[in-house]
Amino acid sequence: MLVTYLKRIDNKKSVVWSLTFIYTGIMIVVLLAIIFSLRYFVEKSSVKTYAIYLKQQVERFSDTPQHFMGRMMSRPSLLKDAERLKASLLANKVVILDGIIVNDPYGIVDEKLFNMKEKYAVYEKDDIYYIFIKTKIFDNSDLIIGGPSLEYTALLKTFNSMALNLSFLSILISLLVSYYFAKRSLKPLLIISEEIAEINVENLNKRMPEQNYYEFDKLTQNINLMLEKIDEGYKLQKQFVSDVSHELRTPLTSIIGYIKLIERWGKEDKQIFEESLENIKNSAEYLKDMVENLLLLTKNEEDIVFEELNVKDVVEKIINIYKNEDINIHYELKDLYVKTNSNYLGIIIKVILENAIKYTKQNNKNNVYIKMYNSTIEIIDEGPGIPEDEINKIFERFYKSEKSRTGKGFGLGLSIAKKLSEKLGLKIEVNSILGKGSSFKIKFS
The missing domain is CATH 3.30.565.10 (Histidine kinase-like ATPase, C-terminal domain)
Known part of the structure; x- marks a missing residue:
């Protein structure tokens, strides 16, 4: 039986560890949500800041009076303006002016960039991040301009490295903290379990101590109520056995006594025989009635026809x-x-x-x-x-x-x-x- 019990213990899961993994999972999800949220906001704010700076540079260039005075609406004028833009400010930038690739020193222009919908966007190539803005220039020309941002690339790589290290560290910390709180939250239950293990038929009057937390206190109250019922039932059972023994002893003793009386004198004395037989019959009927009553009391609940x-x-x-x-x-x-x-x-x-x-x-x-x-x-x-x-x-x-x-x-x-x-x-x-x-x-x- 002990071996079977130990095998059952081996096959059972630990509530402490189950709660630990649940708490750990929740904490990891929360921490990762915080980390990815921070990364998202850092990324967005950095791109927006860089885009504003780049746009200001473009606007300063495009707003010079001589530029507006010399600009023509013909194709040669447009190309001339593009050459000036490329030569003066945007030599190291990717430039697309009115759908024409003016400059692409990095070879990253694709259809996706042509169809850029937002005011600014980020592209990654070879682990380098490129930031682009889309704005109006030369009165009504569409300008897409951008280039590699080493600062932004370094910032994200540093952030990703820190986030990875923090994730591993958070898993370890979450596991330790979760185990501590899981064990602490179940400590009253473990104490109650130890108290119950000490109860046997010799000390059924023992009761569970009051608990500080409502749920565990409710559990101990129900256990104490159950113990009271078991104690009462055990006392009734002892009394029942004692009373049954007493009730059975008298008619059985009477039957045995009259049987011995018949064996000694009943064979010769008809009156003793008949008197003994009558008493045996009465005692047997007494036992029969008592057993029937006991069966009526102890049989299982059954469906009653109403x-x-x-x-x-x-x-x-x-x-x-x-x-x-x-x-x-x-x-x-x-x-x-x-x-x-x-x-x-x-x-x-x-x-x-x-x-x-x-x-x-x-x-x-x-x-x-x-x-x-x-x-x-x-x-x-x-x-x-x-x-x-x-x-x-x-x-x-x-x-x-x-x-x-x-x-x-x-x-x-x-x-x-x-x-x-x-x-x-x-x-x-x-x-x-x-x-x-x-x-x-x-x-x-």
Whole structure:
């Protein structure tokens, strides 16, 4: 089992490392977004600055008075102006004037450059960046001019190198920081896990300590609630086993005793034989009834067939069963139509009515009352009553009040009634006054 458990541990993923990788991934994405955003803005602002500077140079040249005075609209004049532009200012620049390549010392002019739409653009060739601007010159001529920018190229290469180094460094830092925060965020859960591992059947009363964070505190509250239920169930189980052992011991001892009696004298004495046989039969029936009741209590939940019926009819049938008892059953019945199960409802009413009759007789009284009103069946007895501290215990398995310890029964009836009422969605309320009797109300929802 230990080997299997260790194999299961090996096959399980670590939440700490899973969260670490998630946090790391998020941090890397954020850092890369920041780096690329910075690069974008640096690139745009640098190109824009250089383009403005280049445009100012062109405008200073084109705005000279002698230029405007000497310019002609003919092709020779245009070529002459282009030669002046090339010779004076733009000898090391790529120049396109009205779609004519005036100068291309670097051999980079292509169709894309001819179709330049923006006011400025960047081209890269052989790891060198070229910046171009598009403007008007000589009144209405289109000028595309630009050239290599070593400063811009150096700036981007430096930035890219730093960004690459920062990316690797950020991955390492993100991994360490993420692992720290992942472990710290799960620390309360690890503590709770260690606390749970220390709980066993010997210390089910141990509870999880209060946590600082709402989510973990809610978890500990639910665990503590579960532990309370387990502790209560374990105590009930121990009590159940003890009570069953006690209840079974008496009839089994009786059966064994009468069998021995038959073996010794029953063969010769017919009266002893018949008396022993009768007692064995009674004890066996006692065991049979108790086992059937136990099975009814412990079997799994099953689908119940609900049907529309008149509760008055079910109550009348139960009353007719006990008419021959030495007891007066006074009843006020009304029609009450509900959707329920007649068999289960009959068992609930029968159990409560039997108890009412038994304890009324035990208190030397002879009146039991049954009333129906407001979706409620109330059964009132004239018994000795139930002490207040025992009212919550009477529905427990095998529980018997001190006043009924000597009476016949298993202490299972009210447990069965309680379980069946839960299946049918009914509520049983108990009120009792010592010396005056008890009232059981069956309420339909």
